[in-house]
Amino acid sequence: MTESIYEKVGGEEAISKVVDYFYELVLKDETVSHFFEHTDMEEQRSHQTKFISFALGGPKQYSGKSMEKAHEGMNLQTEHFQAIATHLHDALVHFGIEQSDIDTALTKVASLKGDILYK
Numbered sequence: 001m002t003e004s005i006y007e008k009v010g011g012e013e014a015i016s017k018v019v020d021y022f023y024e025l026v027l028k029d030e031t032v033s034h035f036f037e038h039t040d041m042e043e044q045r046s047h048q049t050k051f052i053s054f055a056l057g058g059p060k061q062y063s064g065k066s067m068e069k070a071h072e073g074m075n076l077q078t079e080h081f082q083a084i085a086t087h088l089h090d091a092l093v094h095f096g097i098e099q100s101d102i103d104t105a106l107t108k109v110a111s112l113k114g115d116i117l118y119k
Helices: 005-009 011-028 042-055 078-092 099-110
Strands: none
Touching: 005 011, 005 078, 005 099, 011 042, 011 078, 078 099
16 A cells, blocks of 8 residues: 655655644735634634645545635635745755655645636
């Protein structure tokens, strides 16, 4: 049986570290940081860790809103989506994730673009 990316990177604990670093990058980026001004970042990190864990082949623990519902009223544009994807890429690189696994993860994220933008 093939090992999932989730298992290859070290499971939820490792993904939690990636998510923490990811949000460090996001919150320093004026392009997207304002979207998180009134966000409980502890809760956000927890949801994101569970979501990314599931997206990378881990157990389904994410029980938050749908992507469309979670981004409703935010009017996110392509540049916002790209900034977030870039920060996720950079966080995965920072933790030594293989490029092929990063590409797989970003492809999964890209598949959600239609559910996130212009809502």
